Amino acid sequence: MTRDKILEAAALEIERNGLTQFRVKRVALEANISIALLYSYFEDREDLIAATVVYRFRQVLVGLAVIFTTPLQGVETTDDLRAALKVMICEAQLPLRTEARILRIESMSFAGHNPTASAGIAAAKREASDLIMKHVQPLIERDLLAPGMTGVAFARIWYALFFGQISLEGEHALSINCDDWLMALEVIAESMVNSHERVVVH
Numbered sequence: 001m002t003r004d005k006i007l008e009a010a011a012l013e014i015e016r017n018g019l020t021q022f023r024v025k026r027v028a029l030e031a032n033i034s035i036a037l038l039y040s041y042f043e044d045r046e047d048l049i050a051a052t053v054v055y056r057f058r059q060v061l062v063g064l065a066v067i068f069t070t071p072l073q074g075v076e077t078t079d080d081l082r083a084a085l086k087v088m089i090c091e092a093q094l095p096l097r098t099e100a101r102i103l104r105i106e107s108m109s110f111a112g113h114n115p116t117a118s119a120g121i122a123a124a125k126r127e128a129s130d131l132i133m134k135h136v137q138p139l140i141e142r143d144l145l146a147p148g149m150t151g152v153a154f155a156r157i158w159y160a161l162f163f164g165q166i167s168l169e170g171e172h173a174l175s176i177n178c179d180d181w182l183m184a185l186e187v188i189a190e191s192m193v194n195s196h197e198r199v200v201v202h
Contacts, residue, residue, distance in 0.1 A: 002031075002037070003041050004055075005032075006028075006031045006041060006042070007051060007052050007056075008031075010048055010055075011052050011056045012030060013030065014053075022049060046114070047116065049114075050110075050116040050120070053117045053120075053121075054107075054116075054121060057121050058120070061124050061125065062124065062128050062131065064128075065128040065131045066131070068088065068132060068158060069131060069132055069135035071083075071087040071088050071091075072084050072136065072138075072139070075138065075142075075144065076142065077144070078144055082189070085189035085192070085193075086186070086189070088189075089185045089189065093182075129155075132159065133155060136151045136154060143194060144193065145193070145194055146191060154192055157188070157192070
């Protein structure tokens with residue numbers, strides 16, 4: 001619990017002051033502990049920062065994976081899958097998702113220069129991927145995906161929607177009307193669903 005409290009305080013410190021102005025003293029104060037106790041959990045300032053980046057990255061990634069997979073729970077038919085995909089499309093558009101994507105990109109950028117953070121982020125990616133595939137596997141078993149649409153391909157397309165897309169406001173070549181964008185996503189979603197659903201006899 002103390003370690004998580006320190007990491008939460010350190011995450012707030014990064015959000016408020018950035019990495020260059022990161023101060024261990026402020027983290028200890030925020031966590032309401034002594035600096036000596038803080039250093040019993042972390043080797044040095046860099047170790048604390050790396051652990052914090054991994055901590056926040058995992059929260060974001062696994063949290064988004066849960067949002068991604070929740071609509072897929074209990075999907076039995078192609079109609080259920082269509083309804084789930086509509087929910088997923090709406091969920092992916094929330095502004096908080098964009099903030100989470102940006103944090104993910106910043107974390108990965110930091111991890112490129114820090115082996116501890118890099119290893120932790122790789123582990124978080126595996127955890128999120130396993131969680132996603134656990135919920136996609138039943139779609140394959142029930143033959144709900146369109147012919148040629150593998151479970152991994154389905155997961156990667158929606159993974160990109162949730163985790164890869166970042167806000168593109170403003171006037172430029174990729175500007176798109178919100179309604180047009182949602183319509184395009186619905187077309188993509190429909191193309192993924194098996195139009196010749198297998199009838200299961202109980």
